[in-house]
Amino acid sequence: MTNVLFTFPVKEYLIEELQTEFPEVKFTFSSSKDQDALKSAEVIVTYGEDISVATLDQALALKWLMIASAGLEKMPLSEILKRNIFVTNVKGIHKTPMTESVMAHLLAIKRALPWMYKQQENSEWSKRSGSTELFGSTALIIGPGAIGSEIGRLLQAFGVTTIGCNRSGKNAANMNSMITFDQLSDVLPKVDIVISVLPSTPETIGLLTYDHFVLMKEDAIFMNFGRGDLIKEEQLIQAIQERQISYAVLDVFENEPLDENHPFWKMEGVIVSPHVSSHSSEYVPRALKIFRHNLHEWIEAGTNFQNVIDLEKGY
Amino acid sequence: MTNVLFTFPVKEYLIEELQTEFPEVKFTFSSSKDQDALKSAEVIVTYGEDISVATLDQALALKWLMIASAGLEKMPLSEILKRNIFVTNVKGIHKTPMTESVMAHLLAIKRALPWMYKQQENSEWSKRSGSTELFGSTALIIGPGAIGSEIGRLLQAFGVTTIGCNRSGKNAANMNSMITFDQLSDVLPKVDIVISVLPSTPETIGLLTYDHFVLMKEDAIFMNFGRGDLIKEEQLIQAIQERQISYAVLDVFENEPLDENHPFWKMEGVIVSPHVSSHSSEYVPRALKIFRHNLHEWIEAGTNFQNVIDLEKGY
Incomplete structure (x- = not known):
């Protein structure tokens, strides 16, 4: 037996x-x-x-x-x-739940759901949602493997242009174009959404730095759904505090669980997803x-x- | 001039x-x-x-x-x-923003974003999200015109089976099958999501009643993004209070703006979208x-x- x-x-x-x-x-x-x-x-x-x-x-x-x-x-x-x-x-x-989480967060931000829920808490009818659209955006997907390509497929269905980014620049599915890690700085100023689904390897630890965030658009959305060591948190915090970007949606952190006094909890423009993007x-x-x-x-x-x-x- | x-x-x-x-x-x-x-x-x-x-x-x-x-x-x-x-x-x-709003609300509910935002307000790390997936669901789209068909297209991209419902049962784009208004009661027990994008016409006023909600699944999501006179609000309120369904996402109401004392604001399972689904x-x-x-x-x-x-x- x-x-x-x-x-x-x-x-x-x-x-x-x-x-x-x-x-x-x-x-x-x-x-x-x-x-x-x-x-x-x-x-x-x-x-x-x-x-x-x-x-x-x-x-x-x-x-x-x-x-x-x-x-x-x-x-x-x-x-x-x-x-x-x-x-x-x-x-x-993890492919299906993680992809749905990424799409949920992006659409929620574009369609102003955090604002809407807050209005409802206050029983307040207002139409000043400031909502925008995903349609017509450009997204950079760093690490387009099985999950990143599935994200690319659905982004494209919403009319988003997808750029994949990996070490070699070798083609990945559902990407309109590809770049290498070395080309990141050239492309960051042109994209509206930056999504990392990279694993943690010697090459990806600290791949992003504060300087990359300075290059991004002011209304860019950054999503880290890979590993928390992609960027030093102090650098990410500085970039967000300076409003170099408008949103950071974080599913992974340097230390998990996130300490209850961690600045991310209360920062404007930060969405804390407690490493549950693959849960289902x-x-x-x-x-x-x-x-x-x-x-x-x-x-x-x-x-x-x-x-x-x-x-x-x-x- | x-x-x-x-x-x-x-x-x-x-x-x-x-x-x-x-x-x-x-x-x-x-x-x-x-x-x-x-x-x-x-x-x-x-x-x-x-x-x-x-x-x-x-x-x-x-x-x-x-x-x-x-x-x-x-x-x-x-x-x-x-x-x-x-x-x-x-x-x-209205097609693009309304469709993105519908998808945003559905994915937000499935991926537990309302729960997540609440956790963040309390600086509380928990993984008990109770999240599920859109993948594998069945959705009924009542009134599949230009907007409904666009919703159908994106639902199908997420692996959702789509059933269109109109007066004649005549084919609409991006629907796996079609039914007529008369067949609603047969189909409601089988679907996970019910979305109305119907305009207000003599035939659609009061098309849905309390009895239809009793037929729906307990975990069904109902979305009214058409007109507020599709169902009498007192009947919808009764159905929600009895937990005949789990969520009602409402973009339209009998009277707009919604009175600040209206029960919808504070009801469990109700999302009030202040008629902004087409805004952008x-x-x-x-x-x-x-x-x-x-x-x-x-x-x-x-x-x-x-x-x-x-x-x-x-x-």
Whole structure:
């Protein structure tokens, strides 16, 4: 019998579906602090943050780590590799909710929803919304992979011109044109929206600086939906305080959770999204779909796994 | 020299553009209460609400009324017809801002932006957004004309199934299927989103009733972006209070402006949009584009006018 430990809670109807589909598997829903469960688990399904070297030391039967998230940067990858543990993740399932979050924030700003909600709180009828349109804008998407290209597709549907930006300048889907990281300063003065969905790599840490924000339009919207180390926060704060741009929508931060005294909370023109842009009621069902496929392969000793991580490459 | 009276304010750069393009025209920017301007105006450019029979009686030189809006229902059409005044409007220019407003509200609700803004006010980091997705939903669009079809196009881009609803059931663009008004009750239990963009006509007044809301899903979103007389407000209020649906996003009301004591302001699940869904910083420039085309025709005694109103038909 295969023992599978989930270190996060799962809704009852999804548990029932799992047990019906895999009668030969023993599922335990607990935490990585449950030493008994940890000891006997052949498979651990986790969001990843609870997997330390100490956890691995206790998980004596562990052969497969199923990470129900996309980022691996906080995991002890070399220790996992040393123990020859098979690793899969759920890369790809963030595409729809993250894209919808980006579009929601952009349209909300353009169509003055923050103003409107505030008016409603005060029972105040006014038509001075100052609303504008997304239509006809130009957007720069930094890091147009699967998520960035999906954002590009929907921006184009709204009549937005899309410029992709990556290291090589190599074509990405749904971009009207492409530039390299080196060309950022030439293009920033011409765009209305700057969206980063970059992961954290040695090349992307600190890629943007205060000077880039000085180059942007005064009514530009900056969105960081990648990683918080893209720009030093003190530089971003300075740029916003000086009104170099009009809006910063931030889903990621240098330190999370954001301290309750952090200036972002109260700054004019800042929208704090508490790293929830990929969250969705569909998240766990979609992650379990990948897991169920892989669990069948696992039980039947198949090889057709989805989202296998190459630990030496780190993705 | 042709005298043109604008009864609403226009930004300075647009005035300069007009004067440069039409040196032979005398433009006056005032109001319909300006008796001198009214008396000599051959052309009046107005949002329409200030045109009464008394205004017409004073506008002795008036030959062309340019209405910078789409609705004509409050205008004294038979009196205008009697005086043989030429009428044009700007039908069509609401499509982009209204569609963006509809998409903004839907995505904001699905991606939990009202919750997020509230968290930020309280400097409170939480991930319990309860966010869901637009993807995979089904939307019913009641009155799929130019605006409704544009909404359908963008909904489909987000992976939403669209059902159009009109009197005849005749095909409309960007709808996966069509139904007639008579089939509403059959379809309402199956849809996640109900959007009306219907104008006010004898057939649409009171088209929806409390009973229709009982048929809808508990988590349905209802959006009225057409006219406030689509449903009696007391019936809509009852349906919302009973949580027959989860959200009502209302851009139009029985009486506007909404009284500050109206229950809608404070009701859970109601978003009050103060009839601004078609507003946009691009509105006047876009209206003037139509006007400038028509003014050239007018001066040169041409016939190729845009958006001419047939007063006998009323549209």
